[in-house]
Amino acid sequence: MAHEKEEQRTVPQDAVTEARTPSSDYVKGLSSAEAKKRLERDGPNEVPEKKQHYVLRFLKKFWGLSAWMIELIALLSIVLHKTTDLVVALLLLLVNAVLSFIQEQRSSAAVAALRRQLNVSVRVLRGGGWSTMPARALVSGDVVRVRAGDFVPADMQVVDGVLRVDQSALTGESREIERTAGDTLYGGATIRRGEGTGIVVATGVHTYFGRTTELVASAHPKLHVEEVIARVVRWLLIIVGTLVAVTLVVSYVKGLPLLDTLPIALVLLMSAVPVALPVMFTVSMALGSMELSRQGVLITQLSGIEDAATMDVLCIDKTGTLTMNQLSLKLVQPQPGFSEDDVLHVAALASNEANADPIDLAFLHAVAGRMQAMTSATTLSFQPFSAATRRTEAVVALNGRTMRCVKGALRTVGESAGLQDEVIQQLESQAKTEAAKGERVLAVAKAECEGPLQLVGLAYLYDAPRPDSGRLIAELRHLGIKVKMLTGDALPVARAIGGTLGLGTIVRVPELHNKVPGTEERPADVTEGVDGYAEVFPEDKFLVVKRLQESGHVVGMTGDGVNDAPALRQAEVGIAVSGASDVAKGAASAVLTHEGLVDIIDLVRSGRAIYQRVLTWIVNKVSRTILKAGFVVVAFLVTGQFVISALGMVLLVFMTDFVKIALSTDRVRPSQKPETWNIVPLVWVAVVLGFLMLVEALALLAYGWHRFALVAGGGRLQTFAFQTLLFFGLFSIISVRERRAFWASRPSLLLMVAIIVDALFGMFIGFHGLAELRPLPPTLSMLILAYTGVLVLGPNDVLKASLTARAEGKLGNERSS
Incomplete structure (x- = not known):
């Protein structure tokens, strides 16, 4: 107790004094004009959120595994005097950073908007009437009603009531503290039991702790999807790392310069790192959250x-x-000597409008406009319903006499009124008939002055x-x-x-x-x-x-x-x-x-849609990594040459990232069953597709090697390999985005535009070249486009649909088990 009293002495005394001025009328509260004047003087009841400078947040986008890999490529490009490679690597780094930063800004704005919608509402007495308003509108001197379940919206001095308060959010102590008239409640504490009225003594930055407690969880816990993707990427890094190690060893044995081998090795490793994932996932979650916010x-x-x-x-x-959570009075059964109006009158007197309790409001609405005596009654004390007492009790002064009014559970109130057990059982038997229809029975009793409690009657409430x-x-x-x-x-x-x-x-x-x-x-x-x-x-x-x-x-x-x-x-x-x-x-x-369950359906479907987009990214990532790394390494081991330059690989990463980000907007078909993150069967589908495309790409390379003499073309080999990997990748996105045949649904407009832009740019490079990527004959570029499109959207897609159906069957059995 000594510690509690010490806390009370630390409340700013000027605020307490102001709260006790005549303008803080406990009966009527502040007037609207006075509240507006104080709000202008003290500001809203909130603390400005401290945010990290946007420059620092942008610079952080250049720090991390993906960024390091690209920066290392740029550094090696400087050492090797490869200006084009340097420009492309820096462009890739900058575009990823800018896109990620923009989406983070939008996400922060969305969270801020949601937080504003989730502001705490409080019950305030203004101008003689109780109303509900946002906590940020509170001012010093406001009369506020709090009860179990509420956050304390500002520093307050308790005027009446007995409260058990949890201040763990402020002090770290889990022990509940009792607060009664004259004690102080600090903003951010939680009311655990009881209810009471207080006068606000400080708001916003003027509160004792200097800020209001965060009311909405803003932490971002580690997500299951991140764990799954991290596990997939680790395996890909192991596979690609092994292939790179083999490449470095072979290069050393053949006496190739290390500085010629390292750029390709690093880009291969980078191909296993999810460069586009942060942006893609941020965009997908931000779009999903904003769409859900529009849906409620x-x-x-x-x-x-x-x-x-x-x-x-x-x-x-x-x-x-x-x-409906709108209890309505369906039936009243008065006891002998009492009328229905007597039952309603006593029950309404045992209610408190400030609490907005559905049971209390049901009785108050039932007597509204019917009983003038209600306006002349003065509540002397009020004990709210609790699980321990199973009743509500009020002592009121009415027409010069004191009356105790009680409503609550039939047996509890009946025993308090001195009814015999047989009588209570008989009443319970009558009540069971109505209860079987979904109605709730309450007993109502009263006592005049110090007299004994008398059962007035029963009231049946119904929540349809x-x-x-x-x-x-x-x-x-x-x-x-x-x-x-x-x-x-x-x-x-x-x-x-x-x-x-x-x-x-x-x-x-x-x-x-x-x-x-x-x-x-x-x-x-x-x-x-x-x-x-x-x-x-x-x-x-x-x-x-x-x-x-x-x-x-x-x-x-x-x-x-x-x-x-x-x-x-x-x-x-x-x-x-x-x-x-x-x-x-x-x-x-x-x-x-919105009221009801309709919004939960939207939440489930949105979650499953995002799951499908992430799954598409995983399947595409696994198959593409196997294709790119396997193609470069196997071709090097067979021919002794790197069939694609560092510039070509960096361009591939850049261009495919552009498309993968657009996956976050793709049309998807949410599953009709709950999803599971045990996606091993689908990962195996991706592995099979990756190896199949690898075989097909190597076959095309062998054909072009002999048919078009690519090795003697002075850079044509690198362009050929670049276009082969690019078009295989683009067509595979079209295929794997749909679990059935690829034509079963249309891609989103943004995804389709991204794919077309990539394809046109790839064809432009084939026709005109870029740095060491030399032009190819137009017929050869068209051959690559046709070959990859026919295979990926033909037999590969049929195999994908078959394997995916089998994999989803296994996952479905797992969900059912």
């Missing part, structure tokens, strides 16, 4: 899109997601399923995703809602804890064989997610409250639904801005 899904962690592609189980919190929930659940199942409903409602209510939505087996959550008789093990299908759980507590949601993950599933979880945060953070795809609390948004990797 805000991505706070990049892993959210990636994991959505592999998600095969989605746990859905019922209230507000599957249902959303009109589109059943259809959307069926669509998720069609996409291969199992749906499990989690709800705190009683089993009859849960089964009624589940039946309406097409969810079959619903069980009570204690089934999760049951063990197989005589063993310490739980049934394997305890999470597999059911469609939902009733009577769920927060720790049960977390347990469901953990059990599913232990069974090998990639799990999605929806939620909106602070009690959902552990499960949202544990799930691979944590989804905060529309209207979620600040804690839920901070724990999730995606935030829905």
Whole structure:
């Protein structure tokens, strides 16, 4: 406690004094004019984000494995006095850096836009009325209501209420601290339990810690796709490195100058490095995130899109997601001696509009305009609902007398009112009939002054399923995703809602804890064989997610409250639904801005589309690397000459990178089943295609060597090899982008334009030459174009479709197992 009091003394006293001035009216709050004046004086309740200078961020693009390889080529070009090679290498380096920087800028702008949309909303008393507004609009002197699940939006002094606060985000201490009237709440802390009202004493840069806490996760965790690509590239580097070592040894034995061999060796190694991947992946993720934001899904962690592609189980919190989250009063059963109006009146007095609780609002809306007595009642104290008490209680002053108003669980309130167990059981039996229809029963009781509590009656509330929930659940199942409903409602209510939505087996959550008789093990299908759980507590949601993950599933979880945060953070795809609390948004990797589940479908399809683009890049990268490295090394071992110059290889890297970046915009066909990152079968398809193209390219080289006397052409051999590798690469992109026959879908406009531009530039070099790349006869260039196109889009494409179908069959069996 001594430490807590010390903290309180450090609050700026001038701010506290200002908060207690007459302009900070606790009953009416600040006027709009006064709030505007203070906002102009102190600025918005936010801290400007410190960003690294753009020049430094641009210079970082020249640092890394890919950049080092190109820079080494440029250095060797200077040593060898090869000006053209130097210019092309520097151009390649610069273009990659510029494209990556531009996309990073756009991505940063997109994240900033998303962060602005995810600003915390707070409940503020202004001009005598409660309203919800962005936290950045708060000013000193504002009266703010906070409750469990909220982030504290600014430094505040508690006026009423008892709060348990988590300040771990600020102090690193996980111990909860109690805060009551007169204590200080620091901006960025989290309310764990209770609710209360406070007056803002400092905002923005004037807060005690100098800044508000980050509310949206901005960290970029290591992605599965990066691990997969890193593993593929490591193997490619080993293969290419071995071939380069063989080349260097043979060159040494033949007495070739090392400085003539090194440029080719380095470019071969560079061909195995994913030079274009950072830009391609950044563009793909940025486009996906922006498209999702237009569709109502805000991505706070990049892993959210990636994991959505592999998600095969989605746990859905019922209230507000599957249902309307708009409780309405359906039936009132007053007890003898009381009327329906009495039940509604007492229930409304036991409600608090500032909390925006659905149950409270249902009663307040039911009595709106009907009972003038509500306006003359003064709330003296209010105890919100908690899992421990299972009731809400308020003490009010009405017409000169004090009245205690209670609403809550039937048995809890009935026992407090002194009802016999037999009477409670009889009432519960009546309530079960309505509960089977999906309705929630609440008991309402009151006590005059110090008198005993009396049961006034029962009220039945109904949260209707959303009109589109059943259809959307069926669509998720069609996409291969199992749906499990989690709800705190009683089993009859849960089964009624589940039946309406097409969810079959619903069980009570204690089934999760049951063990197989005589063993310490739980049934394997305890999470597999059911469609939902009733009577769920927060720790049960977390347990469901953990059990599913232990069974090998990639799990999605929806939620909106602070009690959902552990499960949202544990799930691979944590989804905060529309209207979620600040804690839920901070724990999730995606935030829905529209009500219902429709946005989740878009998230899944977008994730699977990005997966297909990355997969195309991997297959193309593996096959092209085998083709290029194998072609240069085998030709050198057979002929004793390097059939392509360093300039030609650098041009190939540059031109194919241009096309690979365009892959991020390609039209793709998302899978109807969850994806998997165990892509070994598809990598083997790429290996087969790479070796097949290598054989075909070497056959063409042998033909051209003898038919057109390329060795005596003074640079024509290098042009021939350049065009052969370029056109094989371009046609292979057209082929591998589609898992079926290449004509089954059209490439995107940008990808098609990139391929055509590359092909035209390649033909231009063949016709006119470039530096040591000498012109070829037009018929020979046309022959290379026709030969590569017919083979890649003919027999190679047929083989690709067959092998891919077989590989995807294996992957499908793996997903089903």
